[in-house]
Amino acid sequence: MQSTDFMTLLRKSGLMSTAQLGVALALSREHNAAEDLSAELVRQGLLTSWQASQLLKGQTGFVLQHYKLLEAIGKGGMGHVFKAIDSRDASIVAVKVMSRKLSSNQNLVNRFRREIRASSRLNCPWIVRTIDAGRVGRIDFMVMEFVNGDQLDNILQRISSLPVSVACEITRQAALGLQHAHEQKMVHRDIKPANLMIDWTGDNSGIVKIMDMGLVRLSEDDEERTAVTRAGQVMGTPDYMSPEQGWNTATVDIRSDIYSLGCTLFRLLTGKVPFPGDNPLQVLMARCSRDVPPASSLRPELAEPIDQLVQKMTRRDPQERFQTPAEVAAALEPFCAPLTVDALKKMAASQPGAETVVLLQAISRPDFSESQDPGYQQFLKAMDTGAAVDLMLSNTPSGGFELSPTIPLIRPTRITTGKTSSGKSSPGESGSPRRGRKAGMVALIAVTALTALIATFVALKGNPKSATATAETKTGATSTAQNPATEKPVTPVARLAAPEPLRMKVGDSLDVLPEFDDQPPAQPKTGQLIWKTGTGVPQGVTIDPRTGRVKWKIPDTLAVASYIIPVELHFEYAGKQTLVSETRFVVTVQSANMEYRFSESGPIRVEPGQSFVWKSDLIPAPEPKMKYRLSGDQLSSRKFDETRGELRWTPNAGDIGRFNVSMEVLNADGTAVVAKVTRSILVVPQKLEITLPGVLEQTGRPNETLKVQLYNQQTAAAGRLLTLKLKSPAGITGAAIDSRSGTFTWAIPRDAGRGPHEFLIDAAPAFPEISLNATTPLSTRLVVTVDAPSGRTGNNAVTVPAADAVAKAEASLRDQYRRDLSATARPRFVRRLLELQYEQQPGPQDM
Incomplete structure (x- = not known):
């Protein structure tokens, strides 16, 4: 493929703006081969590797209205997941596509629709949000919040059991998400590690998010007993399912989710499920006949309050459990610590085979063959053929989402057959709903025109003056119709400003007005401006359609988190609305008695x-x-x-x-x-070498105070890295050393014996983060010779030592400075001696 052919596909794909296409066109003149051009576009960040590879295969369908596919990131039991970007605000989203082969299974279709229906009503930091939903051709898809992280069960495969404080924090966050679902009258019914994801933020802290709402029970779903959950049918995962869910899935309440969350906490703490077994029926019978064993039986060091908390979450009798997830979160709070990557890495280091543990699994391309996966290829084919894309979510007055009634999830197929003049069937004439609507419109116009003619005839016959007035009116109307400039609507141009983030407390009332970057638009002569809230608005938010004033009475029970209120300004004319501008308010809701805390971290x-x-x-x-x-x-x-x-x-x-x-x-x-x-x-430098310098022999006299500086200007930093300990000779008192400055001080007593006194100075790292080379000398000796007081003579006169004493002293010095006299250390030792000589003040003994 030549670069010109590649550019043709690129223009058709809609992946690039006009300016970006100009850059690509300039690059195509430098790269003749399509492969070279695509590689350069990937290198410059104009295409992803997946987009480039698909374009080289001839694929041009990448856009679902304002969602552009970036890459394929996974495959599950229900279909495939793609990473995409929302061109409206450049946010990253995930597009989950239902496999075409599953569309014939009505139960699975109902489950997919149920997940859309349930998750679109939830707006909570601890639940994966559904942003949009729709269909391309006959393939259903939904657009979700993109989670930059990994499923909890994948992490547990690499770390068998978690730190207690981290396990409690994961469970607490999941409980907060369940509390939000509970307030929306929902029961998840499939809480387990595989349905909990950890979203890692930029500062390496984690947010737990509940996913897969396909088995959720909605309180208004009376038809569920026959449509989705038939009598005797068990839904859920046996290892985490509550006893009552095993008997009747359709009637469980939020306490069933609390039981499943308790089993999840048991797994996080012990690395095992409460009732292991290969036979699902045996597992269900075990949990129906006895309570979950104490977690301390598998982890003896577990504190008793946490052990009791797990047992209360997993009681067989729902009445004996916590009654709401909020109670679970409150009970776990005292035992929690921040969920961070560092905390998991520390635990991973203690696992068997720690050197091979991969803590975080980066999101990557799926591990399936694209060419051999029919569902994957069917979706891309529908995209490539330009199949119609319908988006199904719209705002509700309460601020949530609902499926648009004008776009059914599966469009009913109606085939009618018309007749030609020859009497043969002509399916092309009557099978199109567009033509049917057009024919109906023509008939309506004809009937209206006939009625007008009859009325005019009656008026002319009965009242000539009226007829004249009518004619004048018609003439005026005709002249108006012939001047389209007086009726053509003009869409106003305006830009809404991005407001500063707002901080409110539970129980407060929000009352704000959107502002414009420049002047607000003038009221149009035709049509009108209307304010609306966008998708994902929190429940209870209202907006004045005329002024745009946003009001929100923040519930006392609302979870502490940040909430987004999208605001849109539309121009409406003849029943059609056009978006003029949009902005959003970010409201951080805090508790009434706010407690602030910093995250704990190391040095x-x-x-x-x-x-x-x-x-x-x-x-x-x-x-x-x-x-x-x-x-x-x-x-x-x-x-x-x-x-x-x-x-x-x-x-x-x-x-x-x-x-x-x-x-x-x-x-x-x-x-x-x-x-x-x-x-x-x-x-600390990357390469740290610390050596305690050797000290020349010092001389002192009784009743004097001797001070010796161990460090000089070049080695003063060692005083901030080392702790010094002094060991005095037997019978010697009054000596001390200051670790910070490296100053040796000795108040020589009056009765100090004459002659040399040897002090030993040991050094150790001042804090555990410092590791010193084992070959580095961490001790030195300081010899102080006490002379006779000034003016004393006679027997105390200094004598020249004997030759054997000199030889013995020389051998002792060689042994003491053996390391310093080695070939590698000798230059440093000589330099140190010269420095000491330079710093030494001359005294009488030098004369």
């Missing part, structure tokens, strides 16, 4: 000369008037943003060591600290 390790940023991870986000401040050790040349809580620092070579810095957040009026966290900033 920050940085090399000298390397810049780093410490950003506040306060939960929840602070109010606009709240400010941050720093305390603790002082950092040279640091920059701190007190509004955002952001510290930037580039330590230099003189900053080696550990600094304990506290970040505090103050209340709105700055009178009190509402949250505080202290972190250690560890400045």
